[in-house]
Amino acid sequence: MxxxxxxxxxxxxxxxxxxxxxxxxxxxxxxxxxxxxxxxxxxxxxxxxxxxxxxxxxxxxxxxxxxxxxxxxxxxxxxxxxxxxxxxxxxxxxxxxxxxxxxxxxxxxxxxxxxxxxxLVQSKAGTCDPDKILMLTPHCLQNSRCDMRLTYDVDNCKRCGLCTIKGLLELRDKYGAHFAVATGGTIARRIVVQKRPKLIIAIACERDLASGIQDTYPLPVFGVLNERPHGPCLDTQVSLIAVENALRKFIKAEKLPVDAEKNVGMTPLSGL
The missing domain is CATH 1.20.140 (Butyryl-CoA Dehydrogenase, subunit A; domain 3)
Known part of the structure; x- marks a missing residue:
């Protein structure tokens, strides 16, 4: 690596x-x-x-x-x-x-x-309260066979464990950061305006991350590349450990949960 x-x-x-x-x-x-x-x-x-x-x-x-x-x-x-x-x-x-x-x-x-x-973001952004951090993901992380609408309310997720949305929700609940799913750049920008975060942890492919970083500047965006075992934009995945590590980089030490060393959301992605 x-x-x-x-x-x-x-x-x-x-x-x-x-x-x-x-x-x-x-x-x-x-x-x-x-x-x-x-x-x-x-x-x-x-x-x-x-x-x-x-x-x-x-x-x-x-x-x-x-x-x-x-x-x-x-x-x-x-x-x-x-x-x-x-x-x-x-x-x-x-x-x-x-x-x-x-x-x-x-x-x-x-x-x-x-x-x-x-x-550059890590060296300049510093740390902040968890409610000032937004985890922003594309809808392709959701299982393609799932009929739940998550774009407007991620809590519609049934947490069945068939995709990484369950693990990301657990990270949100554990650390207190915001979490949203966007279907495109327009919705993503609207979410950013609504949440008004100080920092975004964005999960996407190289193209979408690069364009998202450009669109949201000067707001700092820390990118986490997704994994595409089924090709682009279909049942993509992300390392929950990488996302958790990113959260821990930017959340104030005194705001971290006492059990922050434990991994969460590591349920096997069966059925994909």
Whole structure:
């Protein structure tokens, strides 16, 4: 598992390094090309343009160094909280384009982005009361043969144990966090507006997690990848241990239940 995490981290570093270099070259060209013909307006015009472009390059470089320091060294630079926003809004789309040029799948690129986003969120979000945390899951975690409607009320679940919804409800009851099931981005955004959490623990595939992280920024989102033994969007599963570990990372120590070391929801997923 650690080897896989290290490979994701190396992939992220490689892609963001290439993206940063290309972006800086592009910004530099915005100064160099007009410089050749802008001299007719006076030397001051080219200098002003050069200063503006230099500032932009320094800002991109600072964001890159802040991310690199956080990912590799676990250290933070001043104003490095803005680096996560720049990564989400600017670097990720460019990283995807660059990765595709080198034949890397979007899934790998997104998984790499989610891994690093989680580290940034963990280093910056701190801890909070459990009722300020929202566990948000897609409806595909629900057993496809179940006719209970959970989107508007997860407590409609009969807790039969045929899917991981039962275990997630037990985690909600144990820790006191909110839990909701969404069928799409629009409903997910409505749930976030209603619950007004300080942090979201989102369970989804790479594509939905990456887009969800982008949509909800600056609200911190800690992503937990689902498991797809039957293919995408059908009877998906999630490691309850991974979700519980995520809850324990962000809940204040004094708010943790006394039996928090015990695993819950480990009923075998029979019938899937």
């Amino acid at each position: 650690s080897v896989e995490k290290d490979s994701k981290k190396r992939l992220f570093i490689g892609l963001i390094t290439g993206t940063c270099i290309l972006l800086c070259l592009f910004l530099a060209s915005l100064w160099y090309v007009p410089y050749v013909g802008i001299s007719a307006f006076g030397s001051w015009a080219s200098w002003i343009l050069g200063v503006i472009v230099t500032i932009l390059i320094l800002l991109v470089g600072w964001a890159y160094l802040a991310l690199l320091a956080n990912v590799v060294l676990g250290k933070t630079f001043p104003f490095s909280t803005k680096a996560r926003g720049l990564t989400i809004k600017l670097f990720l789309p460019l990283m995807t384009i660059l990765g595709r040029v080198f034949g890397l799948s979007k899934r790998k690129i997104r998984a790499s982005f989610i891994k690093v986003n989680n580290e």
